[in-house]
Amino acid sequence: MLQLEDVTVRFGGHTTALEGVSLRVADGEIVCVLGPSGSGKSTLLRVVAGLQDADAGRVLLAGRDLAGVPAHKRGVGLMFQDHQLFPQRDVAGNVAFGLRMHGSGRAETEGRVAELLRLVGLPDAGHRAVAALSGGEQQRVALARALAPRPRLLMLDEPLGQLDRGLRERLVVELRALFHRLGTTALAVTHDHGEAFALADRVVIMREGRIAQAGGPLEVWQRPADAFVARFLGFDNLVPATVRGERAETAWGTVPVPAGTPQGERLLLVRPHGVRLRPAGEGLECTVEARTFRGGDGSTVTVLLRPRQGPALEAACTLREAPGEGSGAWVDFDPREVVALPPQDVPAAG
Amino acid sequence: MPGRRGTWARLGLMAGPVVFFAVFFGYPVAAIVGRGLHEDGRWQWGRFGEVLGDPDILRVLWFTVWQAAASTALTLAVALPGAWVFARLDFPGKRLLRAVVTVPFVLPTVVAGSAFLALAGRGGVLDEWFGVRLDTSVWAILLAHVFFNYAVVVRTVGGFWAQLDPRQEEAARMLGAGRLAAWRRVTLPALAPSLGAAALIVYLFTFTSFGVIQVLGGPRYATLEVEIYRQTEALLQLPTAAVLTLVQFAAVAVLLAVHARSVRRRESALRLVPAEQTAHRPAGAGQWTVLAGVLTVVALLLVAPLAVLVQRAFQGPDGWSLAWFRALGRESASGTFAVPPVEAIGNSLSYAAAATGIALLIGVSAAAALTLPGSRRGTGRAARAGRLVRGFDALLMLPLGTSAVTVGFGFLIALDEPPLDLRSSWILVPLAQALVGVPFVIRTMVPVLRSVDVRLREAAAVLGASPLRAWREVDLPLVRRAVLVSAGFAFAVSLGEFGATVFIARPDAPTLPVAVARMLGRAGEAHYGQAMALSTILMLVCAGVLLALERVRTPGQGEF
Structure with missing residues (x-):
């Protein structure tokens, strides 16, 4: 589904955010990019989303080179770190946004919004103001909003970052089950290895803009590639x-x-x-x-x-x-x- | 969007405003300068030395500078507590009070000058009661400037203040800052851009003050603007007027450059919260005292002159009556107008509506161009884009600091012949008024547009919204209130515009301020009474517009 080939991003000509990153995400796979802050993982998502231009390398989605394709035409979804719900719209208005942008009709939009709100467990929240939602509810609305236009690839930036621990542990299980049920191809980034291992089919660990290790959660956990990965996973x-x-x-x-x-x-x-x-x-x-x-x-x-x-x-x-x-x-x-x-x-x- | 597409979008948005300003501002001003300084087939640069060597002109220059500084300082000092009250306190009648405060700003300067004269001049209310007269000192001018510009500070600073998150200040308090220190270190820096914008506007207004000085200044006090008017209208000294226009231009350009520099240092993305969440009932003796103080200032400085104005309108030749209002429906026997004065109301409203439309179109696209992502910081292409944007920003502010008299006179001599003969066109007046209104729209829109979180636009883009669509869907709803406020400003400014309109309004289609001025220009109690009556109507129209504006403010959350 998604393929990155030697993607490099430099900020201001000297700081390198991504250095020759190559990565494949298969259809229906959940890949989690894991790394400390500043390791370039958010930049990776922004490059795929089209919010950041790559200085070198290629990004291919379903075999098509995305160079020059603006963000709104890429057909990928992105759940932002702090959700970025539109404050002036209610819950339904937020979820319907992407559908409206893709020109779907009113009846279809309403049906899809209702379906998604059921899916994320907020069936009656359509008319609530987003400012009145709890953190967990906001996260669910953001997820529904990102899923609504049926993106080919869903990306999540620290999807559970701001939630408290108990909620996070429950939601991560829900997310994984949901993605597998819907067959969603997902690329998530997080700094929490517990979250990454619980969510992902495959984990990619980044260090200073490079991929330090990639593999199944168990594999990475059992056989860290080097001292950096070991320490990052908490092994001292x-x-x-x-x-x-x-x-x-x-x-x-x-x-x-x-x-x-x-x-x-x-x-x-x-x-x-x-x-x-x-x-x-x-x-x-x-x-x-x-x-x-x-x-x-x-x-x-x-x-x-x-x-x-x-x-x-x-x-x-x-x-x-x-x-x-x-x-x-x-x-x-x-x-x-x-x-x-x-x-x-x-x-x-x- | 980063890169080339963003540059093109910006240039596209800039094109409209640039063409508009080139044709309706640059061209007329160039025409004036050409007529004033170009004679016998060559440029008469020596006139600069002649004019600026004149001690009378130097006195005018000095007075213009210092009275503007004093007026600005006084306005900020008097109006800042008011801005706080409007931003943070909730009390019955707030909406009405807000409109009351704004009315003076949109009144024709000549009428407001007369109102101050009636209040504090010879035979005025203060004179009758206490024997106090202010018209012989500069205080009358300064107070009238506060009267006019109180609303500028309250609306631009207060409107922004209302959207600042009070928890920022609370956070500072928790970190050990005292109440005052928290305000000074957290709130004040956040307010700085809007304070700077307000101070700049007030300074420019008072720098180019015309009507107030005409009425209250007497022979002793004259600003550049009054001098330019005197030189063109009374003395027919076009060359001197042209030199003074250029001097005023230079002064304004310097001011704008200083402003642009300070803005660059202050810019920051602030977290805005809905204004209605930040206001609360007054609590404690301190807050009640501030509220009472603000109400007192408003009553004495803003309401009293207007009350006197209304009182004069209803005081007929034989006590209280509607005589002056009835007289407005009749064609004047003395031939002051070709039509009954009452028609000025309809003229003013339709001109102002058209002017508002033009000002919004030009101002909003300019504000959008100024705040497109990537218009700040960066190197290489981004830095060049930044310089381009700043130059553009300054260009848009120029009409604000240029004399309305210059604009009107320029329209008169430049747009009356091919290629642009608009002399008989209805649109001439709205165009001039829009020119004056555009900077208001931009100044109101830019700070709010800048504070919209970039990532909200990104969220919209990822969901399939094109940059234009994202702007419409994300920015516009968030800034709807700012759009309405700027529309109200543009409308009100157009309604009250006098300096330019007086040159170009057709005799058979006067606007309210022009009609008032003509009435005041005629001797006799009847003319004065009718002028007061028309002013009262204008005041009511403005108050009505502003009340409506207060009502249609963004209803807040839950809006689809």
């Missing part, structure tokens, strides 16, 4: 290592690695769940610097450990087994939660 247990067979020599001592791990100089990632607390005297000796209660079903506690040698370690454990702050702790490593990353750009511990 990184240490340079030398892998020999199924063992790696690190500042933390010898760490077991899964079979088939690439050999030689690597950067080793140990997920917090792979740092196991041991009885006193067994394994790596650490001091507990901080513990953070995360709640959730497992009553998870994150413990920040300062090992006798090597960078700090984060361990996840249950509340019951969590050691107190300032006390000593001994840990070893679960090879199933250990990933070897390429050795380049070893980041400073932090």
